[in-house]
Amino acid sequence: MAGAEWKSLEECLxxxxxxxxxxxxxxxxxxxxxxxxxFIDA
Structure with a gap:
């Protein structure tokens, strides 16, 4: 994965x-x- 960009650990997992x-x-x-x-919209 050299050079690959991660947006987040969660996304990678x-x-x-x-x-x-x-x-x-x-x-x-x-x-x-x-x-x-x-959640109720107010």
């Missing part, structure tokens, strides 16, 4: 890891996955 591996890496890096919160 999402591009190159299968979903189960990506979920485990995110769990190790960030802890338990949080659920999305709904």
């Amino acid at each position: 999402e591009k190159h890891l299968p979903l189960p591996d990506l979920q485990e890496v995110k769990r190790v890096l960030y802890g338990k996955e949080l659920r999305s919160l709904p």
